[in-house]
Amino acid sequence: MLLPERILGDQDYLEFHLRQLGEDFDRPVVVQLCGNDSEMVVEAGKKVQGYCDAIDLNLGCPQEAARDAHYGAYLLGQKDWPLVENMVSAMSRSFVVPVCTKIRLCQPISATLDFAQRLEAAGSAWVTLHARTVSARRRRQGAADLDQVKRLKDNLAIPVISNGNVRTWEDVENNRAYTRADGIMVGETLLANPCVFADKTPDPVLVSLEYLDLCREHPGTATIQTIQTHVRHFVDHQCGRKPWFNKFRASLNQSKTVDGIDKLLRSKVQRWRGLEPLLPGVREDDASEVSESEGHCKDWDQPLSSLSLLV
Incomplete structure (x- = not known):
């Protein structure tokens, strides 16, 4: 998750994150940006689009820094939907690579599909749903609601990626079989076992x-x-x-x-x-x-x- 203002204003930050980005051994690769300013996000994306295969807009970060700066999952409220739609639309028009979005459940949860459909209409090439609501202090409390992933998959024309409830390869298979998602994203489990997708538990x-x-x-x-x-x-x-x-x-x-x-x-x-x-x-x-x-x-x-x- 890269900060647009630092990409544009901090050359060391930009060079650090571009180092070996897009090398043959590291493809395909998606760069994720955050923010709430369409112009700044687009200009930052132009700096990195030549080194990646897609650019993701983070609409799922629950951290306190995201809350304080009003980005990530704190843009899921309906009052911010026009802002998000404008960002996604501007990104999809401006980049030579696809734009995708990662979201969490909206409040009320039933609004999540409406939001995802708006992202699709704005130009998101695929949507990833971390099927939990936002909480800065208890980010992974309770099981992810995979029914909502399934609901998106049943109603969107673009690919849907499921995020949540994966600890083992069996969980990957069960998640995909139930949601029929086009892919599975895993976060913290890979910190403990980076070989989950190889169905191995390394020493x-x-x-x-x-x-x-x-x-x-x-x-x-x-x-x-x-x-x-x-x-x-x-x-x-x-x-x-x-x-x-x-x-x-x-x-x-x-x-x-x-x-x-x-x-x-x-x-x-x-x-x-x-x-x-x-x-x-x-x-x-x-x-x-x-x-x-x-x-x-x-x-x-x-x-x-x-x-x-x-x-």
Whole structure:
């Protein structure tokens, strides 16, 4: 989710987000913009349209920053529909790539279809529905209402993407079978298991080490705090209830370099799991299989960098 005002006014911000964007290994790729000013969103989109395959307008962000600046899901109220329609129309007329929109449920929920139909008429090439209402403090409270995704799919001529209620590949299949959506979008689940769309559950240490290798290949892309957060998600997914997990979190917070996190994973975490340390340079497919009791995956052979969304 990129901020138009920074794309237009902060060259370092623009260059950072354009780095390797649209490379052959990263296609197709969609750039998501937010905002409430048609002219600014269009001008920002023109800066990035040559590097992507579509541009998405975020109408689903529930964060407090979006509330304060009046964008994202805080444009779902009917008083803002004309503004949103003007933005989507201006974007679809101005860009050489398709425009799409991501929304949440409107209030009342029954108004969501009307809003989606207006987006379709304004030029949205497809609509993604995160089938929950907006709440800045409790963003994912309760199950997503997949009936509303199905309702959009039954009444729109453009593709509909379903977002919500996915934790496993089985959830992906069930979601798509029930809603008949044209694709499935997954957010936070991929932070814990980036291999959901490959129907695999990777060993948490091995996937963390591969992530660290990617960080080394692309230095300066992620801060150490971001790297710590991703590694914590990987390990928490399968080991969050283990008695040693709090020790791991404390040690992770104290590891201030990629190499320090690497050493923590290879030595202490392996030992806490009752496994042999992983020496530097050991290939993933040469590592010992983990025990069934730990609940880890065997035969994990899909590289993180090759995985993509199912759309």
